[in-house]
Structure formats: C-alpha cells, structure tokens
Amino acid sequence: MFLAYILSTIRDHLRYRQSIRELTKLSDRDLEDVGISRHEIDTIASNARA
Numbered sequence: 001m002f003l004a005y006i007l008s009t010i011r012d013h014l015r016y017r018q019s020i021r022e023l024t025k026l027s028d029r030d031l032e033d034v035g036i037s038r039h040e041i042d043t044i045a046s047n048a049r050a
Contacts, residue, residue, distance in 0.1 A: 012049045019045035 023031070023041045031038060 016045050016049050019048040 020041060023036075023044065026034075028038060031041075036044060
C-alpha cells in the first residue's frame with residue numbers, strides 16, 4: 001500500500017515536470033494560440049497531476 005502511494009507520487013511529479021518541459025518549449029505566440037499565457041504554465045502543469 002505504501003509503495004503504491006510512493007509510485008503514484010513519483011508518477012504525478014514526472015507528469016508535472018513533463019508538462020512544464022513541453023509548455024516552456026512553446027513560443028509565446030503558440031501559447032497564445034492555445035489560450036494560455038506563460039505565467040499560467042505552472043498552474044496548468046499542476047492540474048495535469050490530478
């Protein structure tokens with residue numbers, strides 16, 4: 001049970017980091033095209049964890 005929790009937490013963190021990595025690669029214009037601004041990246045990546 002505890003191991004499953006640890007693995008889930010690690011997967012969530014990896015998903016968060018991957019989202020940050022992908023979104024920061026986009027230009028401001030590309031981000032604008034999808035309807036987000038650069039300062040929202042952390043919030044969006046945090047929501048990807050759930």
